[in-house]
């Protein structure tokens with residue numbers, strides 16, 4: 395059978411490649427995926443069990459249960475100072491489906507979407523899956539992974555439709571400055587662009603103060619969020635988008651034909667999760683893990699670690715190790731059974747980096763980092 399051009403045009407992720415390769419050893423320390431080892435808190439698990447036992451396991455309406463959408467809107471209004479109601483919310487199969495339904499709702503063939511690199515790899519593939527074009531704006535460590543207003547403006551063409559920003563950022567852990575967000579907001583207004591702000595890590599910010607570009611419900615903005623990271627519910631596949639009624643209605647129309655609705659058991663669990671903030675102990679735990687990685691890697695002459703301000707990733711410069719990122723990751727895995735993600739997964743300019751997801755316990759993380767240090771010292 396001949397597969398579609400679309401399938402042939404979509405690239406598998408090098409991060410998943412390393413994750414899959416890691417499965418061949420039974421002592422692999424896997425630091426590839428952004429999948430924390432911490433469980434959701436007990437009441438969330440109990441809410442899911444209760445829902446199953448009560449037989450509340452049928453379809454919900456396409457946009458999600460109204461009760462859940464209402465509760466999400468209350469939390470969004472509290473956190474962002476906006477005035478949303480349930481009609482501004484669609485519940486989705488993880489933040490990923492919220493992203494994809496957004497792209498599908500706004501993009502036509504050949505439309506351009508500005509994507510800051512290093513980027514979350516699925517943005518680029520999803521945009522391609524809408525027959526649109528990702529326009530990559532490379533950002534660099536030396537400039538704090540941000541660009542100037544002029545530089546930003548230089549990427550705008552008559553085809554530019556949207557810009558996507560991930561704050562805090564995967565893979566760098568960068569939390570964007572107010573200056574950058576203000577510049578971006580001005581450009582968006584000037585060229586009437588659409589902004590997708592992906593804030594799935596917003597509750598995992600360390601010292602720096604988090605500021606969002608999402609300050610109003612309007613036709614120009616959509617906020618993407620998820621229960622995956624803040625409540626450690628990655629496998630529950632539950633997230634949401636917040637936007638104008640008009641956009642949410644469009645996404646709901648598509649949702650009917652894609653997944654029908656997000657899993658109902660997970661919707662009940664999310665309803666419970668909204669009674670709690672992302673646990674402070676989780677943030678504390680990730681801070682300890684981050685500090686461990688920094689402390690252990692800082693003395694190395696071969697590895698230069700950038701202190702993450704948020705999320706649970708460390709982006710590490712490997713230039714002095716004398717290998718490009720895929721070779722580095724494959725050899726590290728083969729020789730020391732540690733799986734990390736190659737920088738090339740996050741954009742062509744990042745072949746001198748690796749990403750370490752500090753999603754395992756301190757013991758395992760320490761062992762993984764020790765093996766990594768041995769690898770570069772050989």
Ligand code: PLP
Pocket residue numbers: 428487488489490491514560564592594619620621622623628631632633
């Ligand atoms: N956005 C970013 C930047 C991510 O890193 C991820 C997951 O790793 C997601 C969105 C999607 O998460 P989920 O679909 O589990 O909510």
